Amino acid sequence: MIRTLVKTLWHLAAIAGVVAIAVGAWLWFSGIGTETPPGSIETAVARTARGTMIPAAARRVSNPEAATTETLRSGLEHWADHCASCHANDGSGETEMGRGLYPRVPDMRLPATQDLSDGELFYIIENGVKLTGMPAWGTGSHEDERDTWYLVHFIRRLPSLSEAELAEMDELNPRSRAEWREYEEEQRFLSGDVPMPSQPSPPSTHEHKGAPK
DSSP: OHHHHHHHHHHHHHHHHHHHHHHHHHHHHHOSOOSSOOOHHHHHHHHHHHHHHSOHHHHTOOOOSOOOHHHHHHHHHHIIIIIHHHHOTTSSOOSHHHHHSSSOOOOTTSHHHHTSOHHHHHHHHHHOOTTSSOOOOOOSOHHHHHHHHHHHHHHHHGGGOOHHHHHHHHHHSOOOHHHHHHHHHHHHHHHTSSOOOOOOOOOOOOOOTTOOO
């Protein structure tokens, strides 16, 4: 019995060693860059692993919050303020940040996300996903968990967002101080209060080595 157990453990260790060597070789030859997106096999393995590692009890949890106008509005505001910088307002992931991550930010309008249960979406938002750009947003407070459930409702809405909703979210997106000044100037110009100030481009101070002066 003991010999069989030891033999089995040796076999498992050998398999783990082979896998580790293969992964190490793949990382060595592919490099550390994120320019090339993961292949189909890597994507399938990663998604399968993610689904397996989410506790079964968490997958079965139903959304305790009703999908009302108010909850969807709260989810829209939360998404525009916290999530859109990576996921885009429409959930496509077509942002500068989203395109630069490895793996790429998924298009959350597609079945790979929409087919997840409410419990799975909640778990991912609260706990994050290792080895990706998805952070854990959970704090353990009842209020934050409630807001996450509102966000789950809004994620279901992503495939059918209206142009008006997208335009509204664009105004809710975080802006830098300079962007806010530019936005306010544009609004005053459009309302006819003041003329649009001219903003000439500042002269470049960047020099290339070896370039003629």
